[in-house]
Amino acid sequence: xxxxxxxxxxxxxxxxxxxxxxxxxxxxxxxxxxxxxxxxxxxxxxxxxxxxxxxxxxxxxxxxxxxxxxxxxxxxxxxxxxxxxxxxxxxxxxxxxxxxxxxxxxxxxxxxxxxxxxxxxxxxxxxxxxxxxxxxxxxxxxxxxxxxxxxxxxxxxxxxxxxxxxxxxxxxxxxxxxxxxxxxxxxxxxxxxxxxxxxxxxxxxxxxxxxxxxxxxxxxxxxxxxxxxxxxxxxxxxxxxxxxxxxxxxxxxxxxxxxxxxxxxxxxxxxxxxxxxxxxxxxxxxxxxxxxxxxxxxxxxxxxxxxxxxxxxxxxxxxxxxxxxxxxxxxxxxxxxxxxxxxxxxxxxxxxxxx
Amino acid sequence: xxxxxxxxxxxxxxxxxxxxxxxxxxxxxxxxxxxxxxxxxxxxxxxxxxxxxxxxxxxxxxxxxxxxxxxxxxxxxxxxxxxxxxxxxxxxxxxxxxxxxxxxxxxxxxxxxxxxxxxxxxxxxxxxxxxxxxxxxxxxxxxxxxxxxxxxxxxxxxxxxxxxxxxxxxxxxxxxxxxxxxxxxxxxxxxxxxxxxxxxxxxxxxxxxxxxxxxxxxxxxxxxxxxxxxxxxxxxxxxxxxxxxxxxxxxxxxxxxxxxxxxxxxxxxxxxxxxxxxxxxxxxxxxxxxxxxxxxxxxxxxxxxxxxxxxxxxxxxxxxxxxx
Numbered sequence: 001x002x003x004x005x006x007x008x009x010x011x012x013x014x015x016x017x018x019x020x021x022x023x024x025x026x027x028x029x030x031x032x033x034x035x036x037x038x039x040x041x042x043x044x045x046x047x048x049x050x051x052x053x054x055x056x057x058x059x060x061x062x063x064x065x066x067x068x069x070x071x072x073x074x075x076x077x078x079x080x081x082x083x084x085x086x087x088x089x090x091x092x093x094x095x096x097x098x099x100x101x102x103x104x105x106x107x108x109x110x111x112x113x114x115x116x117x118x119x120x121x122x123x124x125x126x127x128x129x130x131x132x133x134x135x136x137x138x139x140x141x142x143x144x145x146x147x148x149x150x151x152x153x154x155x156x157x158x159x160x161x162x163x164x165x166x167x168x169x170x171x172x173x174x175x176x177x178x179x180x181x182x183x184x185x186x187x188x189x190x191x192x193x194x195x196x197x198x199x200x201x202x203x204x205x206x207x208x209x210x211x212x213x214x215x216x217x218x219x220x221x222x223x224x225x226x227x228x229x230x231x232x233x234x235x236x237x238x239x240x241x242x243x244x245x246x247x248x249x250x251x252x253x254x255x256x257x258x259x260x261x262x263x264x265x266x267x268x269x270x271x272x273x274x275x276x277x278x279x280x281x282x283x284x285x286x287x288x289x290x291x292x293x294x295x296x297x298x299x300x301x302x303x304x305x306x307x308x309x310x311x312x313x314x315x316x317x318x319x320x321x322x323x324x325x326x327x328x329x330x331x332x333x334x335x336x337x338x339x340x341x342x343x344x345x346x347x348x349x350x351x352x353x354x355x
Numbered sequence: 356x357x358x359x360x361x362x363x364x365x366x367x368x369x370x371x372x373x374x375x376x377x378x379x380x381x382x383x384x385x386x387x388x389x390x391x392x393x394x395x396x397x398x399x400x401x402x403x404x405x406x407x408x409x410x411x412x413x414x415x416x417x418x419x420x421x422x423x424x425x426x427x428x429x430x431x432x433x434x435x436x437x438x439x440x441x442x443x444x445x446x447x448x449x450x451x452x453x454x455x456x457x458x459x460x461x462x463x464x465x466x467x468x469x470x471x472x473x474x475x476x477x478x479x480x481x482x483x484x485x486x487x488x489x490x491x492x493x494x495x496x497x498x499x500x501x502x503x504x505x506x507x508x509x510x511x512x513x514x515x516x517x518x519x520x521x522x523x524x525x526x527x528x529x530x531x532x533x534x535x536x537x538x539x540x541x542x543x544x545x546x547x548x549x550x551x552x553x554x555x556x557x558x559x560x561x562x563x564x565x566x567x568x569x570x571x572x573x574x575x576x577x578x579x580x581x582x583x584x585x586x587x588x589x590x591x592x593x594x595x596x597x598x599x600x601x602x603x604x605x606x607x608x609x610x611x612x613x614x615x616x617x618x619x620x621x622x623x624x625x626x627x628x629x630x631x632x633x634x635x636x637x638x639x640x641x642x643x644x645x646x647x648x649x650x651x652x653x654x655x656x657x658x659x660x661x662x663x664x665x666x667x668x669x670x671x672x673x674x675x676x677x678x679x
Contacts, residue, residue: 119464120463127456134448139424140424141426175411179421336519339594
């Protein structure tokens with residue numbers, strides 16, 4: 001059972017600290033589930049760490065780091081069914097890996113190559129939303145549209161603390177409440193929007209408080225605790241599926257890495273705090289929990305890490321092997337019925353590009 | 356055929372298209388119980404249910420944003436923006452997602468959303484009920500824009516927009532919702548996107564217009580009868596533009612006056628003038644002239660007539676061009 005503290009302002013947690021706070025467990029998860037969750041987290045962690053390296057090597061472009069956000073992504077996705085829809089922001093760029101998307105696809109996206117554009121219907125994962133919070137209404141609309149069709153799918157939208165200041169968040173949340181959309185608004189509150197701390201983002205005591213204004217429950221969980229995230233999401237999914245409507249989840253963590261590879265957080269963040277948070281990062285916390293439970297051996301952990309690394313090696317190789325995109329892709333996908341001028345423009349461009 | 360007001364033609368289109376395709380739904384502020392503030396959606400809620408004619412919260416970006424999600428769930432939403440200038444919050448969704456999402460999926464998914472709104476002035480309304488925002492929409496890649504000027508086109512273009520796999524924005528001339536009657540075909544009726552209409556044939560000068568400026572140009576043409584033979588080209592669709600029709604008419608008359616209600620700078624008329632400069636320069640016997648609104652906020656209605664392009668201003672432009 002999760003330690004759901006009576007005061008919901010506290011963060012729900014399941015994983016103890018190996019000292020004063022005892023370990024809990026989540027009903028319904030067996031050993032293979034626990035290992036599967038670990039595998040997801042390791043995959044995401046490996047993806048993230050390798051991507052920073054690939055960026056430094058000039059093999060991918062600017063990259064939005066999500067180190068220490070893995071528990072939120074892996075835990076929440078594990079509570080979904082395959083038919084449920086995921087609406088990621090750029091912070092969840094690799095979340096499709098948990099749905100079988102090839103690593104090369106996501107790397108291609110960060111390489112600015114058209115091979116990084118996927119068909120959302122293949123994975124029930126929407127395109128990466130780059131502007132802040134504007135995908136929240138998309139998730140709500142999809143959830144509402146599925147409900148109108150009598151389908152049971154739910155939708156989850158991921159966004160950060162800064163996104164809760166955007167109009168689109170509020171409009172989406174309000175629609176979700178009014179339409180009783182089977183949607184989950186998942187806020188990864190890492191307490192920083194580039195250089196703006198949460199205290200400069202809102203005067204609300206908690207972000208979960210905002211849920212009340214839209215007639216939906218708001219839960220606060222420890223975003224570094226994959227099991228607490230899983231359980232909170234599962235509750236929200238059950239609520240959505242049973243027709244009771246949307247939920248808001250505020251998962252609280254700390255952004256230990258810069259916003260992106262182009263950012264230097266030394267200019268604004270307390271680096272001592274960062275070091276402290278890093279010591280409590282989510283993958284290590286879960287690993288120690290599994291070890292205390294006796295579920296994960298060092299060999300098994302090593303095997304899982306090796307698998308993830310291998311997937312990355314294959315992924316970057318495949319992404320780099322993509323042939324240069326043809327310029328007709330400039331024109332090809334913008335319209336189902338493109339204007340006739342595109343043909344002329346492409347022909348003219350080809351003439352000039354010909355060596 | 357039957358004679359209908361322009362707004363009745365819009366309403367007729369909805370009844371036909373919602374009957375024809377059960378994936379079509381209408382959403383917007385006051386479109387359900389009230390049937391729309393102009394009654395464009397009257398009777399739809401009773402006939403097709405509250406799930407297919409949805410009264411939404413008052414949130415234009417939310418309307419268009421959720422419509423994108425509805426498309427992903429297989430719906431063909433038609434969003435009403437209550438007024439031209441109330442549509443601006445939806446530009447966020449339009450620019451960042453509506454025109455891009457298909458491209459972003461590598462062409463795998465269509466977003467058959469229609470956005471329609473009453474536009475334009477001349478109705479003695481409060482501030483921000485009078486704008487002509489077509490340039491904002493036409494400038495956005497991935498989005499098509501149509502503006503009918505007659506009841507039949509209001510029905511036919513809307514039907515095409517609803518059936519189109521690409522996002523389409525339709526601006527309807529609110530001035531003529533209840534002041535213009537015309538013959539409208541019964542039942543299913545479409546007017547293809549991208550085809551202009553020669554509203555009036557002439558040989559000396561072409562007036563190029565769309566929406567509420569078309570009848571104004573026809574009036575100006577009437578007034579010039581005996582003095583000049585004036586052709587009136589109704590573009591009907593701004594994007595994709597019927598460039599052939601524009602160039603053909605320019606070649607025929609050699610003189611073009613573009614009439615646009617929107618402010619002048621970077622308006623759609625500037626695009627038309629640029630096309631004529633690029634492709635019709637040798638056909639032209641004088642400069643391309645624009646008659647437009649001024650580069651000011653749409654005025655207080657007591658002096659709005661001075662802002663609107665008038666028959667006098669159009670006639671004056673034609674005479675200047677003929678004398679060039």
